[in-house]
Amino acid sequence: MDINRPKKKFGQNFLQSDGILKKIISESKVTEDDHVIEIGPGRGALTKYLVHAAKSLTAFEIDTTLMSYLKPLEEAHDNFNVVYQDILTVDLDDYIQKHMGSKVKVIANIPYYITSPIIFKLLESKMVSEATLLIQKEVADRIVANEKTGDYGSLSIMINYQAEVKKLIQVKRTAFYPVPNVDSTVIQIIKHNQYQDLIQDEALFVKLVKAAFTQKRKTLINNLVELSGLSKEDLLNKLKAIDSKYDHFTRAESLSIEDFIRLANGWTV
Numbered sequence: 001m002d003i004n005r006p007k008k009k010f011g012q013n014f015l016q017s018d019g020i021l022k023k024i025i026s027e028s029k030v031t032e033d034d035h036v037i038e039i040g041p042g043r044g045a046l047t048k049y050l051v052h053a054a055k056s057l058t059a060f061e062i063d064t065t066l067m068s069y070l071k072p073l074e075e076a077h078d079n080f081n082v083v084y085q086d087i088l089t090v091d092l093d094d095y096i097q098k099h100m101g102s103k104v105k106v107i108a109n110i111p112y113y114i115t116s117p118i119i120f121k122l123l124e125s126k127m128v129s130e131a132t133l134l135i136q137k138e139v140a141d142r143i144v145a146n147e148k149t150g151d152y153g154s155l156s157i158m159i160n161y162q163a164e165v166k167k168l169i170q171v172k173r174t175a176f177y178p179v180p181n182v183d184s185t186v187i188q189i190i191k192h193n194q195y196q197d198l199i200q201d202e203a204l205f206v207k208l209v210k211a212a213f214t215q216k217r218k219t220l221i222n223n224l225v226e227l228s229g230l231s232k233e234d235l236l237n238k239l240k241a242i243d244s245k246y247d248h249f250t251r252a253e254s255l256s257i258e259d260f261i262r263l264a265n266g267w268t269v
Helices: 018-028 047-053 064-076 092-099 112-124 137-144 154-160 202-212 220-228 232-242 257-267
Strands: 035-039 056-060 080-083 104-109 128-136 163-171 184-191
Touching: 018 047, 018 104, 018 128, 018 163, 018 184, 035 047, 047 056, 047 064, 064 080, 112 128, 112 137, 112 154, 112 184, 128 137, 137 154, 137 163, 137 184, 154 163, 154 202, 154 257, 202 220, 202 257, 220 232, 232 257
Parallel strands: 035 056, 035 104, 056 080, 104 128
Antiparallel strands: 128 184, 163 184
């Protein structure tokens, strides 16, 4: 068995197009003043460009069998080191404060099966300012979707509530080895706090958003009735007291982030 073959259990699909790799560096706007974290460097395809673009580069890699590819890069570049640990188990802010000393940018080709956990971990970090991530195209479409579209859902709201997200590059599946079953998109996530002063109870906001999209085919009232503990008629009256536009047919995908904030703020009144 070839231990250096991409491993399905780690969701490894190695990006092989030098043109796309260089474009990721260019579009991410990494400068020689930036401290950068790479998640899942694999065989170092993106790493070999990042070490020249950034002030310092730390890579988190779960697969220790890739050390033979990454160790030569570490030995050749004083600004680069690899931590062989699952990024989801790392206390990111503690690590960055101890070893990097300032806010960082994250750049990564992340495994499809842990895309959401990684994104939310980066959003929770106070030491990550922005992230440029290569992810599954369908997930990227859901993240950047606007209300009243088929791709719009809780993921769209929960990420855009905390950050500005834009698509940078479309990547065909043939650019990877092994070739996955889907195309990919490079997105950039830049954090903001434009809603922080508007919301009174963030935990309630999150709970309402998740409940509202429990079953997308159902109406807002049908999805929220269990959470509210009210009858459907009483819940409708509650919603109408918050905003007169609500009716029996209102669906969660018709509501903007601002609508959900108003809903959360008026929920306990």
